[in-house]
Amino acid sequence: MEKTVKRNQFVDIMRGIAMLLVVLGHTMTGCTVDSQKSFLFNVVWSLQMPLFILISGYVTKYSQSICDGKGLWKYVKRRTIAYMIPWAVWSFLVRGVIFGQDGFLNIKSLLCNMDSGYWFLATIWTISMIFGVASYVAECIGKSNAVKKQIALLGFYLLGMILLVGIGMVMGLSFFAIKLTLYYMPFYYAGCLYGQIDDKLLSTDKGKKIVDCCVALCFAIWLFIILRFSLYEMSDSGLAIILRAAISLAGCIAVCGLCNGSFSDRIRGVWRGSESILWKSTSRIICC
Known part of the structure; x- marks a missing residue:
C-alpha cells in the first residue's frame, strides 16, 4: 500500500523528460540515416532508459x-x-x-x-x-x-x-x-539509495554543497566522455559495459541536478507571479 504524500512534481517532470528522450531516440533511428553516429543520439541514448530506471528506483521512497x-x-x-x-x-x-x-x-x-x-x-x-x-x-x-x-x-x-x-x-x-x-x-x-538520503542531505547547507559539487563533477565527466566516444557503439566487453553504465549514471545525476535547480527556480517564479496577479486582482475588487 502506498503512503499518502504530496505529489513530487519534479519526479513527474523527469519522467516526462525520460519519455520524450525515448521517443526522440526511436524517431531518430527510424527516420534519420546513420543517426546513431550523431552527437545528439549519443546524448539521448546515454540518458533515456537509465534516467527512467533511476527515477523508478527513486520513487520507492514513497x-x-x-x-x-x-x-x-x-x-x-x-x-x-x-x-x-x-x-x-x-x-x-x-x-x-x-x-x-x-x-x-x-x-x-x-x-x-x-x-x-x-x-x-x-x-x-x-x-x-x-x-x-x-x-x-x-x-x-x-x-x-x-x-x-x-x-x-x-x-x-x-x-x-x-x-x-x-x-x-x-x-x-x-x-x-x-x-x-x-x-x-x-x-x-x-x-532508491538516493531517495532514502536526499531529504537529510538537502536539509543542510553542507549537504547542498556536496550535492552541487557532485552534480558539477558528473556533468563534466559525462560531457567529456560523450564528446569523444560513442557509448552506443562501444563493445559488449565487461570493461566497456561498466564504463558505459558509469557514464550514463553520471549523465543522469547531472541532468537531474541541473533540472532540479532550474525547474525549482521556475516553479517559484511562477508561484510568485501568480501570487502577485492574485493580490492585484483582489485589491481591485476590494477598491471597486
Whole structure:
C-alpha cells in the first residue's frame, strides 16, 4: 500500500523528460540515416532508459515498507498488473493479432528474444520483484536498525542479480531480457539509495554543497566522455559495459541536478507571479 504524500512534481517532470528522450531516440533511428553516429543520439541514448530506471528506483521512497507476507503479496500483485498486463496486451493482442506479426504469437520465441518487443516492461517488473523480496527480507532482518536493513537490502538485491545470471547462463541472456535487466539494476538501486538520503542531505547547507559539487563533477565527466566516444557503439566487453553504465549514471545525476535547480527556480517564479496577479486582482475588487 502506498503512503499518502504530496505529489513530487519534479519526479513527474523527469519522467516526462525520460519519455520524450525515448521517443526522440526511436524517431531518430527510424527516420534519420546513420543517426546513431550523431552527437545528439549519443546524448539521448546515454540518458533515456537509465534516467527512467533511476527515477523508478527513486520513487520507492514513497512506498510503505513490506513488513509481512500479506504486504509482499499485495506488492507483487500490484506490480504484476501494472507491468505485465500491458506487456501481454501490446505483445500478443496489438503486435500479434492486430498487426499480424507472427513472432509475437510464438511465446517461446518472444521470451527468448525479449529485446524485440516491450522488454522494458519485463525488465522493470523483474527488478521490482527482486527489490520487493529484498526489501521484505531486509525488514525482517533489520527491523529498527537502519544500517543492518540497508546491508541486508543490498545483499539480497545482489543475490537476485546472481540468480538472474544463473538463469541467463542456462536459458540465454536474451531470455526475458535478462541481459538488459542486469544492466539497469544498478541504476534502480542508485535511485532508491538516493531517495532514502536526499531529504537529510538537502536539509543542510553542507549537504547542498556536496550535492552541487557532485552534480558539477558528473556533468563534466559525462560531457567529456560523450564528446569523444560513442557509448552506443562501444563493445559488449565487461570493461566497456561498466564504463558505459558509469557514464550514463553520471549523465543522469547531472541532468537531474541541473533540472532540479532550474525547474525549482521556475516553479517559484511562477508561484510568485501568480501570487502577485492574485493580490492585484483582489485589491481591485476590494477598491471597486
